[in-house]
Amino acid sequence: MPKLEIIEGADDSAIAAWFAERLKAALAISPEDIAVTVPGGSTPFPIFDRLAAMDLPWHRIAVWPGDDRIVDEDHPASNVGKIRARLEPVGARIVALSEDAQPPHFAIAWLGMGGDGHIASLFPNTDPQADDPYAIRRLTPDPLPQEAPFDRLSLTIPALTDSDEIVFVIRGADKRAVFEAAVKGEHDLPVARLLRAARHKVTCFC
Numbered sequence: 001m002p003k004l005e006i007i008e009g010a011d012d013s014a015i016a017a018w019f020a021e022r023l024k025a026a027l028a029i030s031p032e033d034i035a036v037t038v039p040g041g042s043t044p045f046p047i048f049d050r051l052a053a054m055d056l057p058w059h060r061i062a063v064w065p066g067d068d069r070i071v072d073e074d075h076p077a078s079n080v081g082k083i084r085a086r087l088e089p090v091g092a093r094i095v096a097l098s099e100d101a102q103p104p105h106f107a108i109a110w111l112g113m114g115g116d117g118h119i120a121s122l123f124p125n126t127d128p129q130a131d132d133p134y135a136i137r138r139l140t141p142d143p144l145p146q147e148a149p150f151d152r153l154s155l156t157i158p159a160l161t162d163s164d165e166i167v168f169v170i171r172g173a174d175k176r177a178v179f180e181a182a183v184k185g186e187h188d189l190p191v192a193r194l195l196r197a198a199r200h201k202v203t204c205f206c
Contacts, residue, residue, distance in 0.1 A: 002198055002199060002202060003202070004201075004202045005204070006203075007203065007204070012047045015047050015169060018203075019047070019051060019108070022107075023061065026164065027061075033060045033062060033093075034060060034061055035062040035063075035103075036107055036109070037064040037065070037066045037106050037108075037109050037110065037159075038064070038065060038083065038110045039067075039079075039111055039169075040066075040068065041079075043169055044112065048086040048087060049086060052089070058092040061092050062092070063083060063087055063093065063095065064155070065096075065097055066154065066155050067079065067122075068096070068121075068154075069148050071150055073096070080096045097153040099136055099138055100136075101136055103135050103136065106162060107164050107165075108167060109167070110167050110169070111166060112168070112170070113175055113179060113191050115172075115175055116178075117182065118189075118190050119194055121141065121152035121153070122139070122190040123190070125142040126139045126140075126190075128156060128194075129156075130157050130158065130196065132156040132158055136156065137153070138152070140152070157190075161197045161198050165201045165203065166194075166200070166201070166202045167202070167203045168205065169204075169205045170205065170206050178191065179204060183195060
């Protein structure tokens with residue numbers, strides 16, 4: 001796998017500041033607009049709130065959810081609805097997932113990880129492949145999480161690794177152990193498959 005940097009003890013403000021600097025760096029070298037993909041779940045939204053308050057050229061940034069529950073955008077379980085509410089008012093272009101969408105090359109792919117090693121909605125039962133011919137798949141997690149018992153749309157491993165860099169934000173000792181075991185090649189969970197397929201730097205906030 002490519003170079004890995006683990007950053008310990010960073011709070012939401014520090015992660016937002018890091019992400020903002022990486023966005024500025026990507027924008028500085030690109031004559032075109034850039035795209036990023038970001039996770040849902042509870043961890044990233046306080047960070048989005050801090051990012052939205054920063055002075056960034058949001059009009060040059062397209063934001064794609066890495067995955068989403070197949071629900072209306074105003075449903076509490078919708079990732080894109082919550083991302084849109086935070087970042088569209090400051091000028092970002094929010095792109096909802098659809099089965100026929102064509103994801104771009106991402107400047108940054110920001111990922112979370114579940115305790116079972118899933119990334120985006122690539123759960124272990126979905127058997128994600130590094131050479132998947134599809135960029136987006138409709139998937140059914142098994143078991144369905146009680147808090148969000150819905151089918152999902154998810155970027156695949158090739159779509160997520162089509163990025164200049166990858167960043168994880170992982171909270172909790174149990175999840176960190178799963179991530180570190182993936183780095184060492186000690187299991188074949190989705191996060192391990194993605195790390196093997198990654199071509200550029202990976203940063204993990206733990």
